[in-house]
Amino acid sequence: MDLNPYIKSKKYGLSEADLKDYFQTFLDSDINPQFKGERLGFPTQRSIEVLYYNADMLKAAGYNEPPKDWKTFEEAACKASDPAKNKYGWAFRHDASNFASMVFGRGGRILAPDGSAYVFNSQAGVDTVAMIQRMFKNKCAVEIPTAERYGEQNRFAAGEVMFVIASSSGLPFYKESVDKGAKFKWDINMVPYNDKPAVNLYGASVSVYKTTPEKQLAAWLVIKFLGEKAQTTKWAVATGYLPVRQSAKADVVAAYKANPAWGSTADSYARMFDWFQYAMIESPVAGYDPVRSLIDAQVMSKVITDSTVDPKKLLDDAVVKANQILKENAPVQ
Known part of the structure; x- marks a missing residue:
């Protein structure tokens, strides 16, 4: 289902500051052109x-x-x-x-x-x-x-x-x-x-199926939680994927640089943030x-x-x- 009503909700949605904090290319990757701009998924990580x-x-x-x-x-x-x-x-x-x-x-x-x-x-x-x-x-x-x-x-x-x-x-x-x-x-x-x-740019997104209003809202709140700075930072540090928020970048890179297992690879990881501006999406449609x-x-x-x-x-x-x-x-x- 379209997540835009939840994202824009004054009570349960994302603030203007939140939306600006997300990497825009990550958000854009879930817009399905077949459904006239509806957002049928939400990014919790990308690579x-x-x-x-x-x-x-x-x-x-x-x-x-x-x-x-x-x-x-x-x-x-x-x-x-x-x-x-x-x-x-x-x-x-x-x-x-x-x-x-x-x-x-x-x-x-x-x-x-x-x-x-x-x-x-x-x-x-x-x-x-x-x-x-x-x-x-x-x-x-x-x-x-x-x-x-x-x-x-x-x-x-x-x-x-x-x-x-x-x-x-x-x-x-x-x-x-x-x-x-x-x-x-x-x-x-x-x-x-x-x-x-x-x-x-690619990666799995999380979607919400049409069920009941209560279950749909609960699902959205879980997605919103996963995209918060603390969670996206923890996920990126644990997996090597990219965080979805700009504010998480410094913490993720710092964690990698402090980890001897990463070594100089942490610097390579950090450079990728400059490349997002050139992101292209393969095919965000069904089939x-x-x-x-x-x-x-x-x-x-x-x-x-x-x-x-x-x-x-x-x-x-x-x-x-x-x-x-x-x-x-x-x-x-």
């Missing part, structure tokens, strides 16, 4: 996709900083790759969010702003798929099978891959793995982009899960094994199917 990179491997390939654009990303990944030694520039994950991050970084979108159609067959989508296809053809990337749990993290920690695009919530786990593994210098950066920075599976199965999985298939045709066919799914899940008028 972003970041580029994990092996700085030592990158330097050996002739680069002193992580790639800022996709051309340099591909070039560096190929220079660092040596299949004979099981070394690859990029760990390919069967995750539609990786695809979305690459599309965003080329100025494209997954879903039209008004939620009317999927549009990932734009030039940004074609260029993304074509790059993936080239990188596999040239042996610059390695597939991480879905059955290999945490495969990208483990291979990164072993020094076998230079780049991984994954959730920022993995920061403490990557640090732990590298410390136990090859012990190289590494860090995170924004995912590459061509013209304008773009960050893929996106099967579309995610479609992108992987019908597009990404095909180009990594077939260097001759046409990326544009794959995307066009996938968008037709995605829009059918969108139509099937659209609200009844």
Whole structure:
């Protein structure tokens, strides 16, 4: 149900100061364009996709900083790759969010702003798929099978891959793995982009189902409680996710810096707060899960094994199917 009446309630809602304290991009991510601005969920945590990179491997390939654009990303990944030694520039994950991050970084979108159609067959989508296809053809990337749990993290920690695009919530786990593994210098950066920075923002939200007025209000009060500074701080410190309030930032970062297990990774975490302004959302509409599976199965999985298939045709066919799914899940008028 729409949470706006609860948020705006003078007795039970959020004050103007509260609303200003929330990261606006986090709040905006739950607005569903299919329901004319209704808020069907509320954020209690978020994470972003970041580029994990092996700085030592990158330097050996002739680069002193992580790639800022996709051309340099591909070039560096190929220079660092040596299949004979099981070394690859990029760990390919069967995750539609990786695809979305690459599309965003080329100025494209997954879903039209008004939620009317999927549009990932734009030039940004074609260029993304074509790059993936080239990188596999040239042996610059390695597939991480879905059955290999945490495969990208483990291979990164072993020094076998230079780049991984994954959730920022993995920061403490990557640090732990590298410390136990090859012990190289590494860090995170924004995912590459061509013209304008773009960050893929995602995370679970909490919704309220229509029941009775009393139960609905009780559910909202729990959501409101979870979003308060004390709770979002505690959650972020315990999980590695990002707090939803700006006022929690200092306390969360301070807690990480005081924790020896985080080390210099705390500074990497702190930098991410400057990246929220570039946030993009994949698809805040019903039926996106099967579309995610479609992108992987019908597009990404095909180009990594077939260097001759046409990326544009794959995307066009996938968008037709995605829009059918969108139509099937659209609200009844």
